[in-house]
Amino acid sequence: MNERYFDVVxxxxxxxxxxxxxxxxxxxxIIADAIAADGIVRTFGTGHSELLAREMFDRxxxxxxxxxxxxxxxxxxxxxxxxxxxxxxxxQLRPPDCLIVASTSGRNxxxxxxxxxxxxxxxxxxxxxxxxxxxxxxxxxxSGLRLAEVADAVLDTRVPSGDGVVKxxxxxxxxxxxxxxVGAALVNAVVVDAVEILVARGVDVPVFxxxxxxxTDESNALLNARYRGRIRExx
Numbered sequence: 327m328n329e330r331y332f333d334v335v336x337x338x339x340x341x342x343x344x345x346x347x348x349x350x351x352x353x354x355x356i357i358a359d360a361i362a363a364d365g366i367v368r369t370f371g372t373g374h375s376e377l378l379a380r381e382m383f384d385r386x387x388x389x390x391x392x393x394x395x396x397x398x399x400x401x402x403x404x405x406x407x408x409x410x411x412x413x414x415x416x417x418q419l420r421p422p423d424c425l426i427v428a429s430t431s432g433r434n435x436x437x438x439x440x441x442x443x444x445x446x447x448x449x450x451x452x453x454x455x456x457x458x459x460x461x462x463x464x465x466x467x468x469s470g471l472r473l474a475e476v477a478d479a480v481l482d483t484r485v486p487s488g489d490g491v492v493k494x495x496x497x498x499x500x501x502x503x504x505x506x507x508v509g510a511a512l513v514n515a516v517v518v519d520a521v522e523i524l525v526a527r528g529v530d531v532p533v534f535x536x537x538x539x540x541x542t543d544e545s546n547a548l549l550n551a552r553y554r555g556r557i558r559e560x561x
Contacts, residue, residue: 373401
């Protein structure tokens, strides 16, 4: 059965690559514009979607100005109205920042609320969501909107309803979730394009090197110093 899982992951990744060609470029431009203007890329997700928000933070080969808006309730409050607003510090989500919100179903209150707050503050929003999954369920936000409907760029993970992709006889629920695998591939593809855009503009690109490669401590320390105080987990 594990072979079946790999087969489905490969298929969905191919689909995601094809359908997101324009969206990846649009999202990359949003990020490049924010960084070129000395903004911060804020990321948010609740429950398991927080893994995608954290995937980009303090990452070897990834951008330095990434700030995770932490889901301190670990998904237990994702449908509590006002929860997203309570997570924000006063200086978060202000221009020239941008925001990436991950929610596979795109229906829950906190991700939608976070995106709406950003839009109100004129901060562009990138959604990482499954469009087909989202269209098949009702929004839990009082507006009736889904995450994809309040974003400036939408990265469609193509994840099926329920997330699991392998049927095993005797088990009533499909197993083998794919949202993290596909979502991580999409956000990292966006980072690659954003870096390319920044280089083309002549911007000094703030990318972390692996701390496990000798000779990288000084460059990483300089990047940490540059953004300390503006990124919560850097102190």
